[in-house]
Amino acid sequence: MNDGHLLTGQFQTLFFYLSLMSNIIPKKTWNFDLDTADTELPDRSAFFFPSTNGQPKIYLCGHSLGLQPRKASIYLNEVVDQWKNLAVDGHFAGESPWINYLEELHQQMAGLVNAEKDEVVIMNSLTVNIHLLLSGFYKPNGKRCKILLDFPAFPSDIYAIRSHLEVRGFSEEDMLFWEPNADTGFFENEDLEHLLLKYQDEIDLIFISGVHYLNGQYLDIESIAKLSRKFSITLGLDLAHAVGNVELFLHDWEIDFACWCTYKYLNGGPGSLGAVFIHDKHHDHHQHFLGWWGNSIDNRFEMKPDFTPSIGASSWQLSNPPVISLPPLRAALDIFSVYGMSKIRAKSKLISSFLYQELLSIKESYFTLITPEDVDRRGAMICLRFAQDGRAAFQYLSDHRVVVDYRQPDTIRVAANPLYNNFEDVYRFVKVLEEALHQ
Ligand SMILES: *Cc1c(COP(=O)(O)O)cnc(C)c1O
Numbered sequence: 059m060n061d062g063h064l065l066t067g068q069f070q071t072l073f074f075y076l077s078l079m080s081n082i083i084p085k086k087t088w089n090f091d092l093d094t095a096d097t098e099l100p101d102r103s104a105f106f107f108p109s110t111n112g113q114p115k116i117y118l119c120g121h122s123l124g125l126q127p128r129k130a131s132i133y134l135n136e137v138v139d140q141w142k143n144l145a146v147d148g149h150f151a152g153e154s155p156w157i158n159y160l161e162e163l164h165q166q167m168a169g170l171v172n173a174e175k176d177e178v179v180i181m182n183s184l185t186v187n188i189h190l191l192l193s194g195f196y197k198p199n200g201k202r203c204k205i206l207l208d209f210p211a212f213p214s215d216i217y218a219i220r221s222h223l224e225v226r227g228f229s230e231e232d233m234l235f236w237e238p239n240a241d242t243g244f245f246e247n248e249d250l251e252h253l254l255l256k257y258q259d260e261i262d263l264i265f266i267s268g269v270h271y272l273n274g275q276y277l278d279i280e281s282i283a284k285l286s287r288k289f290s291i292t293l294g295l296d297l298a299h300a301v302g303n304v305e306l307f308l309h310d311w312e313i314d315f316a317c318w319c320t321y322k323y324l325n326g327g328p329g330s331l332g333a334v335f336i337h338d339k340h341h342d343h344h345q346h347f348l349g350w351w352g353n354s355i356d357n358r359f360e361m362k363p364d365f366t367p368s369i370g371a372s373s374w375q376l377s378n379p380p381v382i383s384l385p386p387l388r389a390a391l392d393i394f395s396v397y398g399m400s401k402i403r404a405k406s407k408l409i410s411s412f413l414y415q416e417l418l419s420i421k422e423s424y425f426t427l428i429t430p431e432d433v434d435r436r437g438a439m440i441c442l443r444f445a446q447d448g449r450a451a452f453q454y455l456s457d458h459r460v461v462v463d464y465r466q467p468d469t470i471r472v473a474a475n476p477l478y479n480n481f482e483d484v485y486r487f488v489k490v491l492e493e494a495l496h497q
Pocket of ligand 1 (some may be wrong): 183184185186214215267296298319330377415
């Protein structure tokens with residue numbers, strides 16, 4: 059989307075608000091100019107929507123599980139048929155020989171996070187990858203043994219970190235937490251800097267989210283990376299809520315390592331494979347757990363005991379890839395490759411700002427928005443913290459075909475995914491939410 063289009067989009071948004079205010083759009087002939095005007099992004103018919111009694115649901119839960127791309131089952135059938143008809147020869151023959159299947163996805167995934175191709179590998183699942191990465195990048199030395207996390211970190215990340223602390227003879231006490239600022243309610247880099255100053259001789263590793271899973275804040279990763287370099291502390295990122303949601307420049311920002319899952323904003327399907335980024339400055343830094351698939355391609359099939367790591371992140375692979383779980387991810391990444399993150403993010407900013415403003419317009423103080431309003435400090439997801447009755451509101455939404463999610467003890471998370479949600483979805487969601495609050 060060039061600037062011209064963006065501007066047009068903004069004027070349309072303005073027109074949209076004006077027309078809503080003056081009620082000139084009759085509800086029956088609902089026609090959102092904004093939704094039809096944006097021809098640069100895929101038509102939402104590239105995805106399947108869940109429905110109940112033949113009525114499609116309003117799906118605003120792509121931050122938890124993305125929708126199924128229509129091409130997923132076509133690609134999946136290709137692999138299944140290839141297995142049926144070619145069996146072991148499917149590795150080298152057929153429509154998409156399995157031997158190269160993953161390689162092509164690596165290219166697309168690297169493009170999505172602005173990494174070099176060698177810096178990215180798709181493998182395992184997110185928590186398993188956190189363990190592998192910690193095994194290589196957490197290198198406690200004397201009193202320099204602490205790991206700094208954002209608070210609250212996702213439980214699985216905490217468990218993984220706790221395991222590595224305990225295995226090396228440390229304890230939970232050696233986790234340091236960067237908490238949201240008492241005044242702003244958000245993660246502020248100056249607080250991080252204070253922590254780093256205070257504990258610089260004790261912190262070995264910073265491991266934090268890109269976009270926080272519970273308040274939706276998009277952390278200022280580029281500046282955090284600069285800070286980590288200033289203090290010579292390794293920086294690892296959990297990008298589960300960031301990849302496919304915001305633009306990332308992992309190579310240029312000099313992030314040491316990162317990992318993410320592919321079933322949220324990336325739409326790779328339930329439990330689809332995770333991915334890992336290792337900056338090329340660490341390519342001589344090999345993990346402690348070896349597997350035959352991390353052996354260089356020249357040696358991999360020699361069946362000899364010696365191990366020559368393949369170049370880059372792929373040396374961290376252990377096993378041959380589960381090809382049968384890759385086709386949905388391929389279908390999803392195809393869509394990202396065609397449009398590119400900058401266009402997707404531009405639309406996301408428009409639609410999520412509309413959502414934010416609509417939520418603000420609900421005057422009564424049933425909930426507070428705990429996600430930053432500034433579009434550069436958040437992605438698509440907006441989080442509503444309820445003083446009370448959050449669960450009842452969530453139940454009402456579910457009963458009225460609106461899919462969002464609820465996080466204990468009091469938070470509803472909602473995300474308009476620019477690939478398949480439109481302004482009408484947002485408008486209807488807000489109407490149902492208002493009904494829920496007024497019942
Ligand atoms: C979704 C998510 C996970 C999930 O981990 P899996 O190993 O894929 O089950 C972990 N951490 C964060 C921050 C997440 O958002």
